[in-house]
Amino acid sequence: MSKTNYQVLKHEVELLRLPKLYDSCVVKYIDFAEHEHFGYLFLQLCEYNLEEHIRNNDGILRPEKLVHDVLDGLRALHCQGPQILHRDLKPQNVLIDVNGRARLADFGISRRLPKNQTTYHTRSAGTEGWMATETLKEDGDIRYKSSTDIQVAGMLIYFILSGGHHPFGGERYKLMSNIKKGKYKLEHVQDVVAKDLIEKMIDKEPKNRPRVEECLSHPFFWTSTKKVQYLRQVGNMKEVASRTNVNQELILMLDECAEGVLYNQWKTKFSPDLLLRADDKKKPYPENILGLLRFMRNLQEHYPDDAASVDLTSLFPHLFGCVYKFTIRQGWNLENPLKEMFKPEKTGGANRHEVEPINDEEHVGLAVQESEHTFTEPTADAKSSIGRI
Template identity: 60%
Template structure:
């Protein structure tokens, strides 16, 4: 880097040399040098930037990258470091397919005991938070400033390279006005997470730890447990005589997720559980109660049923409905949101994580 920008380089070097950032989620510092005209940083060689995912299908490997990006931000925020320049070009993919956060030239560490840093506006066009765009001087930066831009980045990843606030010249105006469109991402849970992160009100945005606990990252066994707990609520136990307004509202939210659900289970199992009384109405509330009783009283049969394959959209739809009803904020569902994402999501995409125990070296070049 030219010495006219030398302070940016030295700032990045200072951050990367912190022992706390010797982490699989952060690009690794190797060496530094300088001559009469330039300063140099030698960093870990990676394969490509996140721009690689343009027009790629959002398969399971993309979800892993999303989780890895959030995990890298968690590492920064745990050390009170604000990145301030999140964008696709600053997420690198290493030789093992793992995402690593890079480019800390304008990153800053919060002063001890403070949660806000005020500086001039910094960042890249269309990859800046709403509060950053509104104030050019004395701009407030907090951890939730990074979170909004990380939400834009997640949408970019899951949509194959699109921006939630638009891909044209109106993008920054839309960020300030809070006008977004998530139509390129069909996953209800992904939409819910992104909407939370890109909220125009900074205080409404989640912390990165809360992002990693979001149901978008849950594995199937945890999703089934959630459905079982919903099926244990009084509304579901009384499914045959449930409030019709509640039933209609749930059906509207579920759409086709539970349509003709009895025909999707082995018929002998339905007959065994339903009996002559036809205990379970063929609506979503009836299905949730059926799931609860299946896992409560017919454990061996439950082990033979892959609920997530039979009803791929059910969990997301029920989660959204329960959230709107306030059910997720009370016991026993509340406890489902207290655990971090499973470590398998932040592991390397193609193999075990490399050993990062490489000592930091001092260059003797001048």
């Protein structure tokens, strides 16, 4: 970068040199050197950016893994002490390295907050179409918080899972208007659990958006084992456990949440021998979703060896999404024991108290240590060689 715009480059170096970022999904810093007219920032080799990956649609990388990488990179920033706000998340600033891992990049306008502060007051910054609702105000005092990054990260997640669509859609003027109004469509993503995560992240109100740790603890990222554990807990609910005086409204609501997937022949998925041992002869399990949930619960409780040999999430791939949608409607996830399953793992990071405004021109206070190597501008032959590495 030309030294006429040198501070942006040095600012990025200062951030990338932070030791805690090295093993995260943030692009790795390698070295820094100066020439008479230019500064050079050396980063790990990346193949292409997220926009190019989605546009090429090569299908090699799992979208769910890319989503996790984006949020893991954001966790490395937000859970720093002090916290770092990226402020320019967009598909072009997510790079894919040679191992297929997504990494956050371009920290030219990022800011590291003073200790114990979580809000950064400044003018609007970012890229049109990839800016949070609260940053589109007419006045110049914008309050950037970690929740600002979260909303844009939610847009990125939809972009990944939908194959290149934007949740706020539309032409340029309509896109910005939709972000301001909080008007979105998620029609290009069918997974109800993924939709739930995206909706929480892109909420118009910053205070309603989850922290990045909560995003990574969302059921979208749960293992098959944890999903089965969740279904087992639902099967323990008194409304589900009863096989007499069954609430028909619950069955109708579950069928509605199943969105056309039928469960009236679920017993055919299990071996006759297993059914013979596990089914209740006097009160057989009804052939509906409630009966399946109760059967799964009892299988886990009383026949753990048999349960371990059955891949329940593969047998019923849509069941978890259906039940999760149902429990949200019922409000059961807000109560124990289900509530306990949503607690994020404890991570470090700044607390979330309100803070005083800070100057927009303040940068990270760490001194940049330039490379000890002498840097000579590459010749044409050398440039050609570098391009082949």
